[in-house]
Amino acid sequence: MSLSIDSSSQVLENGYEHVELLSGNNDEHEGVMVNMEKPMDSKVFLTALRASISLWRKQGKRGVWIKLPIGLANLIESAVKEGFHYHHAEPDYLMLVHWISESTTSTIPANATHRVGIGAIVMNDKRELLVVQEKSGKLKGMGIWKIPTGVVDAGEDIFKAAVREVKEETNIDTEFVEILGFRQTHKSFFEKSDLLFLCMMRPLSFDVQKQELEIEAAKWMPFEEYTAQQIVEKPGFYKCITDICLAKVDGDYIGFSPRLVKSSFTDQLSYFYLNEQDSNSS
The missing domain is CATH 3.40.630.30 (Gcn5-related N-acetyltransferase (GNAT))
Structure with missing residues (x-):
């Protein structure tokens, strides 16, 4: 108080x-x-x-x-x-x-150290992946097709950010399924660290309309065509995306889904991400 x-x-x-x-x-x-x-x-x-x-x-x-x-x-x-x-x-x-204390060492916490982003895997029943080409950034003009990505806004839940970003970039409505994994990098935006959560999404609409401001092109692409890109075939982040996507679609990989929980000390609500299947069976 x-x-x-x-x-x-x-x-x-x-x-x-x-x-x-x-x-x-x-x-x-x-x-x-x-x-x-x-x-x-x-x-x-x-x-x-x-x-x-x-x-x-x-x-x-x-x-x-x-x-x-x-x-x-x-x-x-x-x-x-x-x-x-x-x-x-x-x-x-x-x-x-x-x-201002002259008898104790400073314990002032540093400013926020991380920026949080999402990457969205959206696949339809034809085994086509929703992909985009960006108008700016490192991939501008390189002809590389990638999954929709974006930054989580202040006060926004990860799964809601994934739904919003896909809608903004492609006009596709989606339903969040689960977090498949995440990547941490350092010295990114203004020297901050970066957390990118890879989200599996279920499409609810299929008519792609690209965002004019940031997106050069957007479409449904056969998954095999996406994985045939040179940057995807090389070991690295893009290869990890395809591997985990295949593990989810063709295997029994289980990611993390949000469970609404209440703080033990206040009435504040938040989301705890966990493997629902294994936690319910234990």
């Missing part, structure tokens, strides 16, 4: 008499979260920040987070001069953080 810190508190020592402190909330890790909302002169902010840090140190606080909306960018320099550094940024705000 967050506890509000009174912004009208007075610090009467170290030259901060009658200074109005910054308003913040205690977090769960003995830190303080300050959400700046109202415009403030940078000099006034600097004085208030110094006084607030002095008080928070006496209270045993460890880290201080300052969330600055883009409209208060004038306060960034003052915060940085007091020891704050950038933690992460979103389109409408910048998050700054500073470890």
Whole structure:
């Protein structure tokens, strides 16, 4: 539970008499979260920040987070001069953080390290694979046919992202079946690591219409024709896709499907991916 810190508190020592402190909330890790909302002169902010840090140190606080909306960018320099550094940024705000404890080592968590993506295997009853050619990126102009891929949006479940991406790129409606596997790579988008989940999908419609913005071409391709591509025949990621696809279609490979679960500590719901068949038989 967050506890509000009174912004009208007075610090009467170290030259901060009658200074109005910054308003913040205690977090769960003995830190303080300050959400700046109202415009403030940078000099006034600097004085208030110094006084607030002095008080928070006496209270045993460890880290201080300052969330600055883009409209208060004038306060960034003052915060940085007091020891704050950038933690992460979103389109409408910048998050700054500073470890103020002088007796303990910083435990401030790093910003998110991974981006999550999906690859969608969609095969019809004619043993044709839904494939696309991209208009941009590394594969632009190479004539390579690949499965639809995309990035999971913030707050979006993996299986919903797979349905959305296939629809956006090809106009094909699909039903999520299961996750067949995933790949982890590093130093990808802005030096972040990358997780790509390979999803098996069941087509619900069949009339392909490519997305004009990102997709050069899209179609149903006989699976044997897809696997005959030089890049697919070579050992690597594309070969892994075909191998696991065959294991699913022609074998008894079982992937992971989502089960809705509730947190043990809150009422928050989430999805736990597991092998339903083997878990139910055990």
